[in-house]
Amino acid sequence: MTTFRFIAIRVLGAAVVLLVVAAITYALFMLLPTNPARAICDKPCTPDRLREVQAFLGTDKPWIAQFGAYLAGIFTGRTFGSGASVIHCAAPCFGYSFQLHDSVTNLILTRLPVTASIAVGAAVLWLVAGVAGGALSALRRGTYVDRTVMTIAVAGVSAPSYLVGLLAILLFGFVLGVLPTSGYVAFGDDPVGWFTHLVLPWCVLAFISAAIYARLTRGEMLESMSQDFVRTARAKGLRERQVVVRHGLRTAILPVVTLFGLDLGSLLGGAVITEKVFSMQGLGALLIDAVHTLDLQVVVGFTLFSALLIVTANVIVDVVYAFVDPRVRRRA
Amino acid sequence: MGRGGLVTANVVDRPVAAAANRSTGFRAVVRRVRQDRWAVASAVVIVVFVVVALAAPLIAAVTGQDPYGYHIDALNSFGAPRGVGGGISAEHWFGVEPLTGRDLFAIVTYGARTSLGIGIAATIVSIVIGVLVGVTTGFFGGWYDRVLSRVVDVIFGFPSLVFMIALTAIVPTSFPKPVLVVLVIGFFGWPSVARVVRGQTLSLVTRNYVVASTAMGAGRWHVIRTQLLPNLAATITVYATISIPSMIGAEAALSFLAVGVTPPTPSWGRSIGDAIGWVQTDPMYLVFPGLALFLITLAFNVLGDALRDALDPRRSNR
Numbered sequence: 001m002t003t004f005r006f007i008a009i010r011v012l013g014a015a016v017v018l019l020v021v022a023a024i025t026y027a028l029f030m031l032l033p034t035n036p037a038r039a040i041c042d043k044p045c046t047p048d049r050l051r052e053v054q055a056f057l058g059t060d061k062p063w064i065a066q067f068g069a070y071l072a073g074i075f076t077g078r079t080f081g082s083g084a085s086v087i088h089c090a091a092p093c094f095g096y097s098f099q100l101h102d103s104v105t106n107l108i109l110t111r112l113p114v115t116a117s118i119a120v121g122a123a124v125l126w127l128v129a130g131v132a133g134g135a136l137s138a139l140r141r142g143t144y145v146d147r148t149v150m151t152i153a154v155a156g157v158s159a160p161s162y163l164v165g166l167l168a169i170l171l172f173g174f175v176l177g178v179l180p181t182s183g184y185v186a187f188g189d190d191p192v193g194w195f196t197h198l199v200l201p202w203c204v205l206a207f208i209s210a211a212i213y214a215r216l217t218r219g220e221m222l223e224s225m226s227q228d229f230v231r232t233a234r235a236k237g238l239r240e241r242q243v244v245v246r247h248g249l250r251t252a253i254l255p256v257v258t259l260f261g262l263d264l265g266s267l268l269g270g271a272v273i274t275e276k277v278f279s280m281q282g283l284g285a286l287l288i289d290a291v292h293t294l295d296l297q298v299v300v301g302f303t304l305f306s307a308l309l310i311v312t313a314n315v316i317v318d319v320v321y322a323f324v325d326p327r328v329r330r331r332a
Numbered sequence: 333m334g335r336g337g338l339v340t341a342n343v344v345d346r347p348v349a350a351a352a353n354r355s356t357g358f359r360a361v362v363r364r365v366r367q368d369r370w371a372v373a374s375a376v377v378i379v380v381f382v383v384v385a386l387a388a389p390l391i392a393a394v395t396g397q398d399p400y401g402y403h404i405d406a407l408n409s410f411g412a413p414r415g416v417g418g419g420i421s422a423e424h425w426f427g428v429e430p431l432t433g434r435d436l437f438a439i440v441t442y443g444a445r446t447s448l449g450i451g452i453a454a455t456i457v458s459i460v461i462g463v464l465v466g467v468t469t470g471f472f473g474g475w476y477d478r479v480l481s482r483v484v485d486v487i488f489g490f491p492s493l494v495f496m497i498a499l500t501a502i503v504p505t506s507f508p509k510p511v512l513v514v515l516v517i518g519f520f521g522w523p524s525v526a527r528v529v530r531g532q533t534l535s536l537v538t539r540n541y542v543v544a545s546t547a548m549g550a551g552r553w554h555v556i557r558t559q560l561l562p563n564l565a566a567t568i569t570v571y572a573t574i575s576i577p578s579m580i581g582a583e584a585a586l587s588f589l590a591v592g593v594t595p596p597t598p599s600w601g602r603s604i605g606d607a608i609g610w611v612q613t614d615p616m617y618l619v620f621p622g623l624a625l626f627l628i629t630l631a632f633n634v635l636g637d638a639l640r641d642a643l644d645p646r647r648s649n650r
Binding site for chain 1: 485489490491493495497499500577588591604605611618622633637
């Protein structure tokens with residue numbers, strides 16, 4: 001099976017998964033609840049007015065047409081109503097918030113820099129710290145270093161990120177007074193402020209994942225370093241450093257990369273918690289607000305957007321894997 | 333936790349798979365675990381928490397408190413607890429909650445019920461579905477296996493935490509929240525259980541005793557009940573132990589985000605969420621529920637690790 005065909009099949013599979021996720025989400029949030037039109041219908045909500053709003057939203061049509069219009073909107077944009085009160089939602093239209101008077105795509109894009117700043121920084125931090133810690137621990141197996149790293153790791157896996165975050169705020173923010181405790185500063189406005197505001201969120205979000213990665217890397221390293229090819233590499237006289245990096249770590253890193261890809265996609269979920277701890281107005285805050293104001297358009301759009309990230313990340317991991325490890329292609 | 337793949341966070345990274353030539357019976361696993369003093373200590377901590385959860389009314393009664401009664405007199409004019417450490421006194425062992433003056437010791441004690449109850453119930457939901465799907469897909473194979481693999485693909489495509497948060501927007505308020513949390517968390521947990529059990533089943537069905545049983549004319553369900561499930565029991569138990577802390581963490585995270593268990597039902601996660609605004613003035617309000625949550629999660633993780641190592645010595649830490 002060629003690599004191209006493998007990629008095509010994976011992308012197709014991902015598209016099907018996304019379609020099913022979209023259908024379930026749409027059905028659950030838009031079709032089940034009591035009339036979404038009633039929510040935005042003015043207060044006296046006369047039957048005439050309700051019909052008007054339903055026609056405006058398109059909820060007077062059968063469900064399959066509604067879902068079709070929603071999906072089409074993602075690719076071609078969508079127009080609600082007609083005449084003077086027309087509202088246009090440009091492609092890609094994941095929905096339109098009638099409460100915030102903006103398209104869900106726009107809302108997500110305006111909040112994205114905050115969440116992306118937290119997520120990317122944390123991801124780099126935990127990948128480096130986790131892999132380094134795990135590899136070190138494996139190479140010094142059974143020593144004081146190993147036990148220390150693994151103790152920190154098991155504590156890290158068990159400590160909820162928000163608890164660590166609040167304790168960090170208490171220590172660095174209030175007791176020592178060296179770091180700001182909340183809020184977000186745009187990089188363009190003040191790069192130093194951007195950094196100081198993000199240091200704690202990065203560490204907090206990275207802490208737990210770093211612990212998980214350290215444990216995983218350690219396990220994989222122990223296994224790879226006991227393989228025959230490592231003995232061969234040593235036997236042919238390579239320096240220990242080369243044996244570790246080029247043979248041991250390189251084999252051990254594969255499962256770590258898989259996990260990293262999956263985590264990147266679902267990082268949005270973790271950011272929700274971090275944003276609440278540090279009072280940042282990112283994507284997580286957008287979702288929580290939408291849930292509390294029953295802004296279902298935002299809720300559905302957001303869920304689909306996150307699913308898109310996860311599924312895309314999965315496909316990228318699979319494709320990268322297929323290039324690195326030919327066995328995967330044959331199995332598919 | 334801090335990860336979107338919340339429920340599976342702790343189990344995805346190191347799947348459980350019994351070594352082929354080791355005994356994976358209950359007794360062998362327990363014997364190996366008993367040699368690990370940290371695992372034994374963790375088991376003791378878990379037992380203590382379970383006792384606290386079961387006997388919460390009795391324990392709270394010792395101090396003459398309950399988690400619902402307001403004690404405005406224990407607060408100053410800003411709503412913060414009077415006295416040291418968030419109002420620690422002979423009456424209020426852990427101090428009181430800011431703004432309401434509810435007894436924090438009683439809240440933490442009763443919180444153990446919420447945490448363990450939901451954690452264990454959600455684990456049962458995910459284990460039951462996961463084992464059922466895993467055994468049957470591994471044993472029957474064919475189109476049934478393929479269809480369910482696709483279902484698992486779809487569930488892994490769902491942003492679980494985002495979806496759990498979103499669900500609270502549409503579920504009627506009359507629906508009991510703890511039940512909803514159990515169902516939602518449990519539902520997103522089963523695919524990883526199913527994957528492990530399916531893998532184990534695939535290797536079991538080639539064993540002679542299973543083949544022999546089938547050859548002697550045993551029905552499919554009979555083979556599953558008498559041959560497969562008993563041999564999967566140790567794996568399932570270990571897996572359940574590893575899942576419980578993830579489930580407890582998921583409940584706490586949802587409650588922390590104010591979309592989980594609703595007040596006044598005590599929940600450690602919600603207390604920590606409420607403590608955000610009080611970190612500077614009343615840090616003990618954060619510390620007590622936080623410590624409880626950390627301890628129980630840590631104990632389950634350490635015990636789960638030891639059980640897994642006992643089942644699969646290849647991955648041993650020591």
